[in-house]
Amino acid sequence: xxxxxxxxxxxxxxxxxxxxxxxxxxxxxxxxxxxxxxxxxxxxxxxxxxxxxxxxxxxxxxxxxxxxxxxxxxxxxxxxxxxxxxxxxxxxxxxxxxxxxxxxxxxxxxxxxxxxxxxxxxxxxxxxxx
Numbered sequence: 590x591x592x593x594x595x596x597x598x599x600x601x602x603x604x605x606x607x608x609x610x611x612x613x614x615x616x617x618x619x620x621x622x623x624x625x626x627x628x629x630x631x632x633x634x635x636x637x638x639x640x641x642x643x644x645x646x647x648x649x650x651x652x653x654x655x656x657x658x659x660x661x662x663x664x665x666x667x668x669x670x671x672x673x674x675x676x677x678x679x680x681x682x683x684x685x686x687x688x689x690x691x692x693x694x695x696x697x698x699x700x701x702x703x704x705x706x707x708x709x710x711x712x713x714x715x716x717x718x719x
Contacts, residue, residue, distance in 0.1 A: 591615035591708040593685050598713030605675050605717070611668040611685030611710055619663045622688040622700055625670045627681035628712075634684070638670060639699040642690045648699040652678075675717045682712040 597609040613621065624639035638649045638659040647659050658671040668685050686706035690696060700706065 593710035595710045595713040598715045600716045606673045609670040613666045623668045624686050626684045629681040636701045677717045677719045680717050684712045685710045
């Protein structure tokens with residue numbers, strides 16, 4: 590069992606920055622690949638960013654490339670999402686998620702589909718005002 594707790598959301602003006610954190614409790618943190626997703630009002634949840642178990646690979650949805658940075662600190666069992674140059678369209682509930690890596694071939698992979706993730710946090714609200 591893995592528990593994920595997101596924090597760092599809030600209200601920010603367009604052009605501002607926020608850093609989201611996701612603390613993981615349970616299995617060995619370094620055995621996970623991880624990702625961030627978001628769900629805006631009236632829309633389906635969508636992929637934002639992912640980092641491999643090895644932390645050597647990252648991947649972003651096109652709309653956040655160059656503005657968001659995903660990172661992980663295995664010593665602190667924490668995943669981060671640094672969000673800069675925020676736009677009103679970034680307003681959403683942000684969720685972190687974990688994929689339990691069980692095969693050697695998955696160590697450097699990133700995962701972008703929701704169905705590939707095994708555990709989810711409850712989300713943190715990010716609101717960007719214009």
